[in-house]
Amino acid sequence: MPAALRDSLLAGLVAAALALPMLGVRLVDSATGLSLAGRFDLVAWAAGLVFGGRLLLRLIPPLPAMPVLPAGFGNLRPAAGWAMAAFAVLLPFLPFADRNVVDKATLVLIYIMLGWGLNIVVGLAGLLDLGFVAFYAVGAYSYALLSQSFGLSFWVCLPLAGVLSASFGLLLGFPVLRLRGDYIAIVTMGLGEIVRVILQNWQELTGGPNGISGIERPSLFGLSFKAVPPEGQRSFAEFFGLDYSGDHRVIFLYFLILILALATNLFTLRIRRLPVGRAWEALREDEIACRSLGINPTTVKLSAFGIGAMFAGFAGSFFATRQGFISPESFTFMESAVILAIVVLGGMGSQIGIVLAALLLVGLPEWFRELQQYRMLAFGGAMVLIMLWKPAGLLSHREPTIRLDGQP
Amino acid sequence: MTPSLLDVEHLTMRFGGLFAVNDLSFTAGNGEITAVIGPNGAGKTTLFNCITGFYKPQEGRIALNHPDGRMALERLDDHAIARRAGVARTFQNIRLFPRMSVLENLIVAQHTRLMRASMFSLAGLLGLRRYRRAEAAAVERARHWLDRTALTRFADDEAGSLPYGHQRRLEIARAMCTEPRLLCLDEPAAGLNPRESAELNRLLLDIRADEGIGLLLIEHDMSVVMGISDRVVVLDYGKKIAEGTPAEVRGDPAVIRAYLGEPDEAETG
Amino acid sequence: MEYFLQQLINGLTLGAIYGLIALGYTMVYGILGMINFAHGTIYMLGAFISLIGYLAATTVGGAPVTLALLLALFATMAFTALWGWTIERVAYRPLRKAPRLAPLISAIGVSIILQNFAALAQGTRAKPLPPVIRGGFTLINSDDFPVSLSWMQIIVFVMTVTLMAGFTWMITRTSLGRAQRATEQDMKMAALLGIDVDRVVSATFVIGAALAGVAGLMVTLYYGVIDFYIGFLAGIKAFTAAVLGGIGSLPGAMLGGLLIGLIEAFWSAYFSIEYKDVATFGILVLVLVFRPTGLLGRPDVEKI
Known part of the structure; x- marks a missing residue:
């Protein structure tokens, strides 16, 4: 008891010391330059909170080591997956789902898709990619530019954007993937920044910091979602005899990303059971052993990198068509970090884990948009806390891709 | 004598100034178990890493006689050696x-x-x-x-x-x-108990008999080496100091010296 | 020629600052094999703390400039050191045996927290400080381009050299330095031989953070404007410097820092200022592809 108290007092003191310069004194712009304003009450609050929190942690016995999932949970997974998919399909028609909810769900789905794409690279192949956003950007700009320069429709651009992103991934991957683990992280981060700086500065092509606006919105088999459809097209509302509503497009976009995301998921589930997928995982486990079995690590890594990039490209063109406007600001390193965090927090390789992590990291903070300032703080805090709580990620259980007697 | 499967000629591998393998030549036959033995640091694992392509030797040739022709292993990448030449291996620290x-x-x-x-x-x-x-x-x-x-x-x-x-x-x-056509085993009996070790001997003999492939074996456990190998190559400081059947090698004075030290330093060695 | 000389001076100044930050990265990587992603934000905190400390000393305490600067220096080092210690203790130590990516994610989380903490606590507007140390020498009095060396630049050099010397002394001569080198080579063995590894790791973070804090102070004084975002880019560049010099190598970190500073200065001066970051990262990629161990790093033979 006295030990807990002493320990908590120490923690409180440290917190007070840490808070003293940064929180206790505020730099204020004034007519004569900077001046200082003391806010020592905040320091006291910080110290008190840390002291109290620490004391609580010390006094309350540790939680029973995390919901240990029942042994049969592995078999429940497909069921859980189907339930989630069914819920996702029904979501727009549920009573509480207004335009705002569907819009936010769309955003979460973008991150789920990006997470599933990056999962191929990081979770399965074990390549730490900190520049994934570069491929997302290539997809978005590919669509925007192709559609604006050549008047191609979204449906033509989508595969093109995927192909361009994938080729870009292969091109970058070639020099990078021979490096050792941590170096791959740094180089991909550098490449991600290079792409962003180029987007920022290549005025003639990318519009520089102003980005590209007025990007064509997608249509459903030629049915436009505009109030007044362009010449030669009919509108969705007209065709189905509905009154025009802006919600139609929101719901259409939601289903579009849902289909894209589910396609990514199906692809991953399938390829995990194929030679390439198994080679990815084997490579993550032990590259030298892979080489001794005749597996060429470079081509296997490249395939993971390229396929991951392709899905990022798809997601990127969706992002561009949803926003109607893109600029380099949407493709900062922070985005890469968020996507990586989703994959790692989800449990490296677990598809459902990624959904949970995306809901937690992207969905939850979205509800607190009013507290914009504190959102990122909470986001960073969640990253640290989840890692401390479950270093292997939320769902780290792995099912074999094949069983001796019959399929898994 | 069976036709040779692997020909190692004048192989030299240096790390900085240190000769891990020094002008080493030997052959391993098809359908035979060839053991490579030697004191710690004699260059056995380095030899394996050269054969399987993880290290590129500075000098010498490593040729594998394959139905598709003679392959120069020192020129192939590690994964190509496994894939094209059919050389498989295990690792000292299990991988x-x-x-x-x-x-x-x-x-x-x-x-x-x-x-x-x-x-x-x-x-x-x-x-x-x-x-x-x-x-x-x-x-x-x-x-x-x-x-x-x-x-x-x-x-x-x-x-x-x-x-x-x-x-x-x-x-x-x-x-x-x-x-594989050639299976390289890096200390397969390390850490096994006597029963497991006996099972391993049987497994390796069965593989030799049924598959007709060559086995190359690094081993410290003399019961394994003497029990199953057809030929033994002894290394010391990267050089071959003896070669022959287990019985021949066992009696070789150079081998005894390498393992027990020079007579005058026998107390310390 | 004059222009070149001036860029050389500017580049070396910038490089010295990068080098100081890079030392923290390279030390932590050497011992824990981990990229301490939050290190750049420590530097940012250092910049803020030094600014606050300096203003507190001059406007509130009424201290003369020199004294105020010294006070700011010590306060910055002390507070950033405490930040470094706390971060390691709270966010990294529990993860030392966790899967490889866990500490990295935790570190990214910490850097997001600190960056937004700074933005919340001090506002997002850039904070200007009028030049504190003015004047300098004109080295070459050419008509078209005078080459000058400011007092501020001299101070940056002197402080960097002093810190480097003290640091080298610590690593090579003190028992802490020996323990640190032993831990770097083999943490398990060091622990078996009775070295308190936890203490060594803590000390590493404390020293690295204090050095980054000094870099923050120098940037505040040299550029006279800071914001909550400066840590990110400087952090990446300093890490680039550490890798360029050979990660784990202390002289390498300094050399890498100087090179990055020079590349940035010359690229901005002769090519385009917009693409200076591209040049830096481009160099990083090239170095890693062609010489993965960096300039002064030891080549390592793959253990099989």
Whole structure:
């Protein structure tokens, strides 16, 4: 008891010391330059909170080591997956789902898709990619530019954007993937920044910091979602005899990303059971052993990198068509970090884990948009806390891709 | 004498100024077990790493006589040596895919064949019969080696969760699933108890008898070396100091010196 | 020629600052094999703390400039050191045996927290400080381009050299330095031989953070404007410097820092200022592809 108290007092003191310069004194712009304003009450609050929190942690016995999932949970997974998919399909028609909810769900789905794409690279192949956003950007700009320069429709651009992103991934991957683990992280981060700086500065092509606006919105088999459809097209509302509503497009976009995301998921589930997928995982486990079995690590890594990039490209063109406007600001390193965090927090390789992590990291903070300032703080805090709580990620259980007697 | 499978000629591998392998020549035969022995630091594992392409030797040739022709291993990449020349290996510190199942370990070993059958996985993605048949064949091959290494009932367990002796056998099974012509085993008996060690001897003799491939073996356990090898090559400080049948080598004064030290320093060595 | 000389001076100044930050990265990587992603934000905190400390000393305490600067220096080092210690203790130590990516994610989380903490606590507007140390020498009095060396630049050099010397002394001569080198080579063995590894790791973070804090102080004084975002880019560049010099190598970190500073200065001067970051990262990629161990790093033979 006295030990807990002493320990908590120490923690409180440290917190007070840490808070003293940064929180206790505020730099204020004034007519004569900077001046200082003391806010020592905040320091006291910080110290008190840390002291109290620490004391609580010390006094309350540790939680029973995390919901240990029942042994049969592995078999429940497909069921859980189907339930989630069914819920996702029904979501727009549920009573509480207004335009705002569907819009936010769309955003979460973008991150789920990006997470599933990056999962191929990081979770399965074990390549730490900190520049994934570069491929997302290539997809978005590919669509925007192709559609604006050549008047191609979204449906033509989508595969093109995927192909361009994938080729870009292969091109970058070639020099990078021979490096050792941590170096791959740094180089991909550098490449991600290079792409962003180029987007920022290549005025003639990318519009520089102003980005590209007025990007064509997608249509459903030629049915436009505009109030007044362009010449030669009919509108969705007209065709189905509905009154025009802006919600139609929101719901259409939601289903579009849902289909894209589910396609990514199906692809991953399938390829995990194929030679390439198994080679990815084997490579993550032990590259030298892979080489001794005749597996060429470079081509296997490249395939993971390229396929991951392709899905990022798809997601990127969706992002561009949803926003109607893109600029380099949407493709900062922070985005890469968020996507990586989703994959790692989800449990490296677990598809459902990624959904949970995306809901937690992207969905939850979205509800607190009013507290914009504190959102990122909470986001960073969640990253640290989840890692401390479950270093292997939320769902780290792995099912074999094949069983001796019959399929898994 | 059986025709040679592997010819190592004047092989030299230096690390900085240190000669790990120095002007080494020997041959290993088809259908034979060739043991490489020597004191610690004699260059045995380095030799293995040169043969399997993980190190590139500075001098010398390593030739494998393959039905497709003589292959210069020193010019191939490690994965190409495994794939094209059919050289498989195990590692001194076991290298399995620990989080994958035992069966998956054996399926990954058949990667090359499955990739070809699945047209780089495309056929598999589309669910074509052609791939399903190839996969079934791969599972059968895996089952065969699981049976022979007595690991069948662990097939769906995580490889990393197996006991040590089982992991050693799994590594051999995995290497055999690549259908090699030459199997290189780096201290397969290390850490095994006498019973497991005897089982290992039997397994290796069976492989030699049934598969007709060459086995190259690094080993410290003299009961294994003397019990099963057809020929023994003795290294010391990277050089070959003796070669012959187990009986010949055992009586060789140079070998005794290398293991026990010079007579005048026998007390310290 | 004059222009070149001036860029050389500017580049070396900038490089010295990068080098100081890079030392923290390279030390932590050497011992824990981990990229301490939050290190750049420590530097940012250092910049803020030094600014606050300096203003507190001059406007509130009424201290003369020199004294105020010294006070700011010590306060910055002390507070950033405490930040470094706390971060390691709270966010990294529990993860020392966790899967490889866990500490990295935790570190990214910490850097997001600190960056937004700074933005919340001090506002997002850039904070200007009028030049504190003015004047300098004109080295070459050419008509078209005078080459000058400011007092500020001299101070940056002198402080960097002093810190480097003290640091080298600590690593090579003190028992802490020996323990640190032993831990770097083999943490398990060091622990078996009775070295308190936890203490060594803590000390590493404390020293690295204090050095980054000094870099923050120098940037505040040299550029006279800071914001909550400066840590990110400087952090990446300093890490680039550490890798360029050979990660784990202390002289390498300094050399890498100087090179990055020079590349940035010359690229901005002769090519385009917009693409200076591209040049830096481009160099990083090239170095890693062609010489993965960096300039002064030891080549390592793959253990099989």
